[in-house]
Each structure stands twice: as structure tokens, then as C-alpha cells.
Amino acid sequence: MNAERLTIPINPMPDSDRLPHALYRAEQVRNLDRCAIAQYGIPGIELMNRAGEVAYRILRERWPDARDLTVLVGVGNNGGDGYVIARLARAEGLAVRLLQLGDPQRVTGDAAISRDAWRDAGGTIEPYRGLPRRSDVLVDALLGTGLERPVEGLWAEAIQALDRQRAPVLAVDIPSGLHADTGRVMGVAVRADVTVSFIGLKQGLFIGAGPEYCGEIRFSALSIPARVYAGEVASARRIDWDQQAARFGRRPRTAHKGTFGHLLVIGGAPGLSGAVRLAGEAALRAGAGLVTIATHPAHSAWLNLSRPELMVSAVETSADLDPLIARADVVAIGPGLGREAWGRDLWESVLGLDLPMVVDADALNLLAESPRSGSDWVLTPHPGEAARLLGTDIAAIEQDRPAAVHALQGRYGGVVVLKGAGTLIRSDPLRPFAVCSDGNPGMATAGSGDVLTGVIGALRAQGLDAEDAACAGVCLHAAAGDRAARMGERGLVAGDIIAALRPVANRVPALQEDS
Numbered sequence: 001m002n003a004e005r006l007t008i009p010i011n012p013m014p015d016s017d018r019l020p021h022a023l024y025r026a027e028q029v030r031n032l033d034r035c036a037i038a039q040y041g042i043p044g045i046e047l048m049n050r051a052g053e054v055a056y057r058i059l060r061e062r063w064p065d066a067r068d069l070t071v072l073v074g075v076g077n078n079g080g081d082g083y084v085i086a087r088l089a090r091a092e093g094l095a096v097r098l099l100q101l102g103d104p105q106r107v108t109g110d111a112a113i114s115r116d117a118w119r120d121a122g123g124t125i126e127p128y129r130g131l132p133r134r135s136d137v138l139v140d141a142l143l144g145t146g147l148e149r150p151v152e153g154l155w156a157e158a159i160q161a162l163d164r165q166r167a168p169v170l171a172v173d174i175p176s177g178l179h180a181d182t183g184r185v186m187g188v189a190v191r192a193d194v195t196v197s198f199i200g201l202k203q204g205l206f207i208g209a210g211p212e213y214c215g216e217i218r219f220s221a222l223s224i225p226a227r228v229y230a231g232e233v234a235s236a237r238r239i240d241w242d243q244q245a246a247r248f249g250r251r252p253r254t255a256h257k258g259t260f261g262h263l264l265v266i267g268g269a270p271g272l273s274g275a276v277r278l279a280g281e282a283a284l285r286a287g288a289g290l291v292t293i294a295t296h297p298a299h300s301a302w303l304n305l306s307r308p309e310l311m312v313s314a315v316e317t318s319a320d321l322d323p324l325i326a327r328a329d330v331v332a333i334g335p336g337l338g339r340e341a342w343g344r345d346l347w348e349s350v351l352g353l354d355l356p357m358v359v360d361a362d363a364l365n366l367l368a369e370s371p372r373s374g375s376d377w378v379l380t381p382h383p384g385e386a387a388r389l390l391g392t393d394i395a396a397i398e399q400d401r402p403a404a405v406h407a408l409q410g411r412y413g414g415v416v417v418l419k420g421a422g423t424l425i426r427s428d429p430l431r432p433f434a435v436c437s438d439g440n441p442g443m444a445t446a447g448s449g450d451v452l453t454g455v456i457g458a459l460r461a462q463g464l465d466a467e468d469a470a471c472a473g474v475c476l477h478a479a480a481g482d483r484a485a486r487m488g489e490r491g492l493v494a495g496d497i498i499a500a501l502r503p504v505a506n507r508v509p510a511l512q513e514d515s
């Protein structure tokens with residue numbers, strides 16, 4: 001690969017049927033709504049009508065044979081969208097039952113206008129007392145971006161009832177009960193088949209439990225002017241390998257192995273040699289020119305034999321590292337490092353180095369013991385390591401992953417990759433963080449994180465800066481995991497991800513590779 005710095009634009013508007021990359025917090029989407037209304041003179045009710053129309057069109061497209069619709073509405077504007085959907089469906093001759101949660105007297109503003117239009121068209125409003133025995137599709141217009149507290153009582157019962165029935169569910173804007181900023185389930189949440197989101201994609205659709213609850217995500221900017229978005233910097237951006245691969249052109253014909261950098265992987269205490277081997281092999285498959293492994297003498301000879309392309313050096317103490325560091329462009333430390341005297345000695349000796357670093361696994365645990373900030377490192381904690389680094393527990397990390405990655409970056413500097421479903425990458429706190437929602441649960445397997453360390457190290461060695469290497473590395477790793485999972489998620493092992501790195505990195509189409 002020939003890595004280039006490339007500025008990838010964050011597009012808030014969809015250029016085609018593809019989802020935009022820009023993501024927003026609920027408060028920001030409210031600002032966008034307000035701006036469209038106040039500065040561009042689009043009445044709120046017009047936006048609501050457009051939202052309802054888009055959602056209804058997608059519903060018809062997805063379930064053209066649906067005849068019986070049940071629409072659940074709450075008391076906010078999300079419910080307002082629901083009334084519009086109900087009215088459009090009724091006008092086309094579908095049988096529509098509209099069930100209201102909350103006190104209908106509290107429906108005000110645009111939502112009240114939509115409610116009245118529904119009634120004027122002959123529609124009726126029934127208080128929710130349970131779901132009808134049969135519907136072809138259910139529409140969830142209970143709670144949108146206004147959700148601020150745990151869902152309880154009858155609201156929770158309705159959401160649970162939706163979960164128990166078998167008909168498909170279309171969620172309006174966001175599945176009710178899912179927090180728009182964190183993707184946290186606020187007690188209970190609707191599991192949708194399709195979620196149609198408006199104006200700005202909410203970051204919570206892609207973070208935490210979001211992907212588990214949203215089903216297919218569709219988006220409409222409701223035709224508001226592109227200039228509306230200029231006033232609101234996205235809070236986050238979606239990244240994937242399709243987009244990141246644009247960084248990698250063809251290799252120059254005159255290339256030699258030095259062109260692609262020399263990575264030094266440090267780790268592998270006695271009994272933990274597999275971790276460094278996985279990281280080193282992944283680095284070669286991600287295109288590093290040279291990879292040296294600095295590991296414990298107990299297994300260095302075996303490691304060398306098992307993968308002859310790797311250079312392996314036995315290090316007894318940190319003094320043995322000096323000549324290896326002198327030849328390296330990048331250091332990746334942590335896989336299998338352990339927390340005994342041997343690993344500590346090596347960790348402490350690299351701390352003052354003026355070299356790009358990738359810090360993972362036990363090196364992160366040692367960092368948590370004596371916190372310090374770095375500038376040119378990429379930290380790759382999983383939620384357990386993140387909890388140690390922040391002195392909290394895993395539940396606290398998982399319930400607000402954006403806040404966790406922000407806090408980690410603030411305390412430790414550099415670039416932080418918070419791993420797990422929907423990996424987050426945070427560098428400069430003033431810029432949007434990145435979310436990679438590729439990857440799959442098959443990757444929840446021993447050694448998969450070691451592979452990522454090797455991949456990011458390799459991309460740094462090939463000239464990408466810390467943030468670009470972290471983003472491209474996470475996406476390449478996830479895309480390789482997804483290709484490996486075509487044979488099934490269950491039983492996928494880290495070596496399968498390594499095997500998929502090369503075709504994915506070179507964009508070899510799947511069929512060609514299989515034949």
C-alpha cells in the first residue's frame with residue numbers, strides 16, 4: 001500500500017441512497033430544525049408533513065402488501081410524525097388503528113395540528129390498552145429525540161408488547177427508548193426492522209445498542225437547504241473501509257521494503273507468545289515492510305521458526321531493546337506483555353521514546369497504574385481496559401461510550417480507539433470523533449485485538465499519522481472480520497481475520513478470491 005494523507009469530507013446530506021457520514025447529537029438536530037424553520041422560513045408543520053411522507057413512502061416500499069397498520073403515538077413531535085403517517089395510510093385505503101400513549105391534552109404545537117388533521121380526515125384516537133391481535137406493520141412514533149428519562153409504566157409495557165408480537169416495526173426517527181446521543185437503552189427500547197431518521201443522523205443510532213435496535217437505517221434531510229448544516233459541526237462521523245481505502249493508491253514500482261516502514265512489536269511474556277505473533281503477522285498482512293518482534297527468550301526461537309517472515313529478537317531486559325528501537329519507525333507494545341517485572345521494565349523503557357507508538361493490552365493496564373499523557377500514541381483499549389484507565393467500571397463505559405472516549409483522550413492524549421461493537425476513535429477534542437460500525441460479534445474472540453494492534457502499527461509504519469492510521473486500521477480490521485465471518489461468526493478465530501486482511505486491503509472482490 002502507498003499511504004497518503006487525504007481529507008475525507010464529512011457529508012451531512014445524502015448524495016444518493018447512501019447514508020450521510022455526519023452524525024449529530026439530539027440537541028444539534030434540534031438546532032438544525034430551528035435553523036430551517038427560523039432562518040429559511042420552512043414551517044415546522046411542513047417539516048413534520050415531509051417527515052411523515054418520507055416514512056410512509058419507505059413503509060410502502062418495504063411492505064407493499066401491508067393492509068392493516070397500527071400506529072403508536074406519544075405526546076411529542078415524534079407522535080406528530082405518527083399522525084401524518086396514519087393520515088396518509090388511511091387516505092390510500094389502508095386500515096389504520098392509532099393508539100395514543102400519554103395524555104392527549106398534552107399534545108401541542110405542530111403535533112396538535114397533525115392530530116387535528118388526522119381527526120378531520122375521519123381518523124380516531126384510541127388510548128393504548130394493548131396491541132391489536134393483528135397488524136401487518138406497526139409504526140413506532142412514541143418517543144423521538146425528546147427522550148430524557150428511563151421509560152416506565154404503560155410506555156414500557158407498550159414497547160415490550162411490540163417486542164413480543166411478530167409483525168415488522170418501522171421506527172420513526174429513532175427506536176423509542178434508545179437514547180439519541182449514547183445509543184443506550186433507557187430501560188426498554190423498540191427493536192425496529194427499519195428506522196427512518198430525519199434532518200440529521202443521530203449518533204446513538206450507530207453507538208452502543210443502536211445497531212442492535214435500529215434494523216435498517218434510512219435517512220431523509222427533508223429537503224432542507226444544505227446551508228443549514230454549515231452552522232452545526234457534526235459531533236461524529238461514520239467511517240468504513242470503502243471510504244478509508246481511498247487513502248491507499250498503487251504501490252510505486254520502485255518500492256523496496258524500507259518504503260513501507262519497520263514496526264517493532266514488543267510483548268509476549270512466558271506463556272503469552274501467541275499475542276505478539278498475531279500482532280506481527282497482522283502487521284505484515286497489512287503491508288508493513290519489516291516487522292521485528294521483541295519478546296521473551298523463553299519462546300523467541302520457536303516464534304522465529306513458526307513464521308519465518310517475522311524477525312524475532314529475544315529480550316532479557318530493556319537494555320536489549322535499544323538496538324531494536326534504533327532501527328524501528330514505529331513501536332507497538334502490549335500484546336501478551338504481562339504485568340510482571342519483565343513487562344514493566346520494557347514498558348518503562350519505551351515511555352520516553354520519541355517514536356510513534358501503538359499501546360494495547362497489558363501496556364494499557366500498566367499505563368492505568370501510573371497515568372501520563374502522550375502525544376504521538378494510539379491507545380486501543382477494550383471496555384475493560386478503558387474502565388481501568390478511567391478508574392470506573394465497564395457498565396459506566398458502555399452506557400456512554402462517547403463520553404468515555406472523550407475522557408480517555410483528555411487524560412491520556414494522543415488518539416484513543418475504544419474497541420467493541422461500534423468502535424469509537426477520538427483525537428482532537430474539537431473535531432468530530434469517528435464511529436466504525438462495521439465488524440461483527442464473530443470478532444469477539446481471543447487475539448482479535450492483537451490483530452488490530454498490528455494493523456494500526458503497520459499503517460503508521462507506512463506513513464499515516466496517528467488518527468488516520470487508527471481510523472483506517474479499525475476499518476480494515478472490521479472489514480477483514482466481516483469477510484472472515486462469511487463462513488460464519490461462530491468459531492471465527494483471530495487468524496481468520498489475518499487471512500482476510502490481504503484481499504480486503506487490496507480490494508480483491510470476494511468472488512475472485514474464492515474461485
Ligand SMILES: NC(=O)C1=CN([C@@H]2O[C@H](COP(=O)(O)OP(=O)(O)OC[C@H]3O[C@@H](n4cnc5c(N)ncnc54)[C@H](OP(=O)(O)O)[C@@H]3O)[C@@H](O)[C@H]2O)[C@@H](O)CC1
Binds near residue numbers: 110143144
Ligand atoms: N419541527 C421539528 O422539530 C421536527 C421534529 N420531528 C420529530 O420530532 C421529534 C422530536 O420531538 P420532541 O422534541 O417533541 O420529542 P419527542 O421525543 O417526540 O417527545 C418528547 C415528549 O415525550 C415525553 N417523554 C420524554 N421521555 C419520556 C419517557 N421516558 N416516558 C414517557 N414520556 C417521555 C416528554 O414529555 P414530558 O413528560 O417530559 O413532559 C416530551 O413531551 C423527532 O424525533 C422527530 O420525530 C420531525 O417531525 C421533523 C421536524
Ligand SMILES: Nc1ncnc2c1ncn2[C@@H]1O[C@H](COP(=O)(O)OP(=O)(O)O)[C@@H](O)[C@H]1O
Binds near residue numbers: 446
Ligand atoms: N460485537 C462486535 N462487533 C464488532 N467488533 C467487535 C465485536 N466484538 C469485538 N469486536 C472487535 O474485536 C476486537 C477485540 O479486541 P480485544 O477485546 O482486545 O480482544 P483480545 O484482547 O482477545 O485480542 C476489537 O477490535 C473489537 O472492536
Ligand SMILES: [K+]
Binds near residue numbers: 140172
Ligand atoms: K420513535
